[in-house]
Amino acid sequence: MNTACQWSDFEKIDVWIFDLDNTLYPSHCDLFAQMDIKMGKFVANYLQIEYTEAKAVQKKYFNKYGTTLNGLMKCHGIDPKEYLHYVHDIDINHIQPDTKLDTALSKIDGRKIIFTNASKAHSDNVSRQLGIDHHFEDVFDIYRSDFIPKPEMSVYKKMLTDLDIDPARAVFFEDMAKNLLPAHKLGMKTVWVPNEAHWSHEQSDGDHIHHIADDLSDWLYMLVGSKPVA
Numbered sequence: 358m359n360t361a362c363q364w365s366d367f368e369k370i371d372v373w374i375f376d377l378d379n380t381l382y383p384s385h386c387d388l389f390a391q392m393d394i395k396m397g398k399f400v401a402n403y404l405q406i407e408y409t410e411a412k413a414v415q416k417k418y419f420n421k422y423g424t425t426l427n428g429l430m431k432c433h434g435i436d437p438k439e440y441l442h443y444v445h446d447i448d449i450n451h452i453q454p455d456t457k458l459d460t461a462l463s464k465i466d467g468r469k470i471i472f473t474n475a476s477k478a479h480s481d482n483v484s485r486q487l488g489i490d491h492h493f494e495d496v497f498d499i500y501r502s503d504f505i506p507k508p509e510m511s512v513y514k515k516m517l518t519d520l521d522i523d524p525a526r527a528v529f530f531e532d533m534a535k536n537l538l539p540a541h542k543l544g545m546k547t548v549w550v551p552n553e554a555h556w557s558h559e560q561s562d563g564d565h566i567h568h569i570a571d572d573l574s575d576w577l578y579m580l581v582g583s584k585p586v587a
Contacts, residue, residue, distance in 0.1 A: 362568065362570070362576055362577075362579055362580040362583065363580075363583050364580060364581070364583045364584040364585065365583075366546075366568070367528060367546070367580065369525075369526055370467065370526055370527065370528045370546060371466070371467040371468065371526045371527075372467055372468045372469075372470065372522050372523070372526060372527040372528075373465060373467055373468065373469045373470070373527075373528055373530075374469075374470045374471075374472050374522075374527055374528065374529045374530070374540075374545075375469070375470070375471055375472065375493075375529075375530045376471075376472060376473060376507075376529075376530060376531040376532060376533075376536070376550075377471050377473040377475055377479070377480050377483060377484070378473065378475060378483075378532075379532040379550070379552055379554075379557070380530055380531060380532045380550045380573060381458070381471070381483070381484065381487060381489070381573065382452055382455070382483065382487060383552075383572065383573075384532070384552035384553065384554065384557075386451070386452050388447060388449065388452075388483070389554075391447040391448065392444050392445070392447060393415075395443060395444045395446070395447065396415050396425050396444055397411050397412045397415050398411070399440055399443050399444060400412075400414050400415050400425070400429070403429070403433070403435060404433070414428075418432070422506075423474075423506040423507070423508065423509065424474055424499075424506040426440055426441070426444075426499070426504065426506075427504065427505070427506050430504060437499075437504050441475075441476045441478075441479075441499070442476075442478075445475065445476055445478065445479035445482075449482060449483060449486050450486075452483070452486045452487060454486070454487060454488035455487045455488060455489060455574055456488070457574040457575070457578050458487065458489055458573065458574040458577065458578075459487075459488050459489050459492075460578065461574065461577035461578045461580070461581050462489055462492040462577070463492070464581040464584065465577070465581060468494055468495075468522075469492050469493050469494060470493065470494065470495050470496070470497060470520060470522075471484065471493050471495075471496040471497070471498075472497045472507075472516055472529070473496065473497070473498055473499070474498075474499050474502075474506045474507055475498060475499060476498050476499060476500060477496045477498040477500065480496045480498060481496070495520060497516045497519070497520065501515075501516075501519065502515060502516070503515075507531075507533075507536045507539070508533075508535050508536045508538060508539050509539075510539045510542070510543075512539075513539045513540060513543055514543070517543065524540075524543040524544040524545045525544045525545075527545045527546070528545060528546040528547070528548060529545050529546070529547055529548070530548045530550055530570065530573065531547070531548075531549065531550065532549070532550045532551065532552055532557050533556060533557055533559070534549050534551070534557065534558060534559060534560050534561035534565075534566060535559050535560040537549060537565050537566055538560060538563075538565045540565075541564075541565035541566075541567075542565075546567050546568075547565060547566055547567045547568070548566075548567065548568040548569070548570050548576075549561065549566045549568070549569050549570070550569075550570050550571075550573050551569065551571065
C-alpha cells in the first residue's frame, strides 16, 4: 500500500469512480450517525419491536447481508423505496463546500462517477452541498444495482457494463476496504479512504489496496499538483 501520490501512477486512468458516504466527505461530518438512528427507528416501527432490539437486528443484517436494507428485503420483503426515503431524510446543512476537492476534480480529465449503496437522491443532495455535483456525469446507486449492495461482484460487473467502463483504465475510491476487493479483482486501481470505524478496516490487509488517502481532498489536491504541465 502506498500513501504517496504521483500522477505517473494514474496516467492511464480515464474513469474516476468514487464511493459517496465517508469518502467524498470526511467521516467527521457524521452523516452516518443520523442515518444509523433512522435505520434503527425504521426497523423498530416496521417490526413493531423496541428500539434496542431493533438496533441488534439492524447490525445483524448489516453484517450478514452487506446493508440493513438488503437484510430487511430478504427477511421481511420490505419496500426499499420507503426505507431509503426515510433513512436519507437527514440534515446535511452543516457540511461546508469543499473548495479544495472542487479544484482537484476540475483538474482531472476523464469521466467521474459516483458508485454508492445509497440512493441517487441522497448522492445528489450531498454532492450539491459539497459544491462538487457538476463534476459527475453519472451516479450508479442502489436502485441501479437492483438493491444488491457492494461488495457483491455482480454489482461491480453491472456498473462497468452499464456505464461502458474499461476496468483497466479506472480507479475506485472507497472508505470500506472490503469493497475494494472486487474492484481489484476486476482490474481497477484502488484507493482506500480509511476512517476510525471498524467496518472501514475490515479486510484491509492484502494487495487489493494500491493507495491510501487519509484525507481525499488533500490527497487529490497533491495528486493533481504532481501532474506534468503540458
